Amino acid sequence: MDNGHTSGPPGPSGQQDRLGAGWETYRPAVFGAAYRLLGSVADAEDVTQDVWLRAAGADxxxxxxxxxxxxxxxxxxxxxxxxxxxxxxxxxxxxxxxxPLLTGPDAAEPVLVDESVTSAMLLIMEELSPPERVAFVLHDVFGLQFARIAQVLGVSAPAARQLASRARRRVARAKQSAPQAPKAERERVLAAFRAAYEAGDLAGLVRLLHPDVVYVTDGGGRIPAARKLIHGGERVAEVMVRVGRQWRPDRIDLAEVGGELALVFHREGRVYSVDTVQITEGLITAYRRVVNPEKLQHL
Known part of the structure; x- marks a missing residue:
């Protein structure tokens, strides 16, 4: 993808230098805004390229x-x-x-990392209407003024403010119902979970899963995966042990995804699963597994 680092736009004298320097500085914000709004790395890359082309032709x-x-x-x-x-x-x-968006040292895309880029937060924002999501991301994450946001949405500035406020309340309620664990706790739980998974230790997995845990698998119809949510610690553990025996991963890495520690499964030289979790009081309350190859090809 032409990311704008090697070619300069036409235009008045000095414009090329300004865009070149500005693009180096602000490209992570452009990509980050697009990713937060769409939840897709591929779509965010396309939008970023569109923005570069638009900027290249602007005064x-x-x-x-x-x-x-x-x-x-x-x-x-x-x-x-x-x-x-x-x-x-x-x-x-x-x-x-x-x-999944890798955000650690080996990340292909530089992105401004904060809570709004986690899988849990993206799922919360998925429940917002498109205008609410745009208003919330642009104002609360990127600090844009409501007059500018209003132009994007085709509404008045007070209406844009109201949309952001309504979104903020909905996000706050969702976060309150599912608080996230501190980094050290996530590391401990995920390390223990990986060890139990690799050993096929059913009892060990059950001890780490909340009795009411929900297991979500995104295969997109491209690969065999559960098409409905699976509930309950024992049931989820049984499914994971069975799937582990079928898949036989070559290795399981702990990696930073969306600014938080996650599990990345490798088999036959490629990533075939990226798993993010919700942890509360030392137990996994939500386990989210992406196996759709289209969502993993950028990895």
Whole structure:
């Protein structure tokens, strides 16, 4: 993908240098905004490329705040995609999960990492309407003014403020009902879970799973996967042990995904599963597994 690092746009003298320097600085924000709004690495990359092409043809002398302008262009494109995504999502086979984004030292895409890029948060934002999601991400994550957000959504500034406020309340309620564990606790639980999984230790897995845990698998109809949620610690552990025997992973890595520690399963030289978890009081309350090859090919 042409990410704008090696070629410069046409335009007035000085514009090429400004965009080149600005793009180096603000590209992570552009990609990060698109990923938060769409939950897809591939779509976020496409939007980022669109923004670069738009910037390359624009007169940047008329732009005071380049970062805000670039993020706004990205958000406008994402908003168009979001409004059509509902139809695509309804046709999706089985549960839908966000496309995993590696955010550790080996990440291919630089991205501004905070709570809003975690899989749990992306799932919460998935429940928002497209206008609410755009208003929330642009204001609460990227600090854009409501007048600018209003232009993206085609509403008044007070209406944009109201959309962000409503989204903020919904997000706060969802986060309160499922608080996330501290980093050290996640490391301890996931390390113990990996050891039990590799050993096929059913009892060990049950001890780490909440009695009411929910297991979500996103295969997208591309690979055999549970098309319904599976509930209950013992039932989930049994499924995991059975799947582990069938898949026989070459190795299981602990890696940073969406700013949080996750499990990455490898087999035959490729990533075939990325698993993120919700942990509360030392137990896994939600286990989310992405096996859809289309969502893993960028890894």
């Amino acid at each position: 940047l002398r008329q732009i005071d705040d380049l970062r805000a302008w670039l993020v706004t262009v990205a958000a406008r494109r994402c908003y168009d995609i979001l409004r059509s995504a509902r139809v695509r999502r309804e046709a999706y086979v089985g549960p839908w999960l966000p496309e």
